[in-house]
Amino acid sequence: MARCDTCGNDYDYSFVIVRGSEHFTFDSFECAIHKLAPVCGHCGVRILGHGVEVRAPGGLHGSIYCCAHCARSAGEGRVVDHVQA
Ligand SMILES: [Zn+2]
Ligand SMILES: [Zn+2]
Incomplete structure (x- = not known):
């Protein structure tokens, strides 16, 4: 479990996106799009x-x-x- 960087939701199926040296955790693609x-x-x-x-x-x-x-x-x-x- 990990907390979404956009909305703060703590979700079982969250995922991590790596961009260069930065790591981002999201609970949904919508939150990933919003931030990235x-x-x-x-x-x-x-x-x-x-x-x-x-x-x-x-x-x-x-x-x-x-x-x-x-x-x-x-x-x-x-x-x-x-x-x-
Ligand atoms: Zn989120
Ligand atoms: Zn345009």
């Missing part, structure tokens, strides 16, 4: 898939968006969802 899922830099939606990350040349941390439309709206003009035929 990144937020789109334009519309604020939680990103549960891969998202679109834009890094400056040589930059370590980029901006993350839910889709190319949001990336473009935030000024990342080169990002597209579709290959241009």
Whole structure:
């Protein structure tokens, strides 16, 4: 048994997520998403898939968006969802 890092619930089937050197304990995926899922830099939606990350040349941390439309709206003009035929 372990206590959820998001809501504090002490639950038999809690699980641990490791990100880099950090360990997080959760009682549900909902609580894991609430704490760990990144937020789109334009519309604020939680990103549960891969998202679109834009890094400056040589930059370590980029901006993350839910889709190319949001990336473009935030000024990342080169990002597209579709290959241009
Ligand atoms: Zn929880
Ligand atoms: Zn978005």
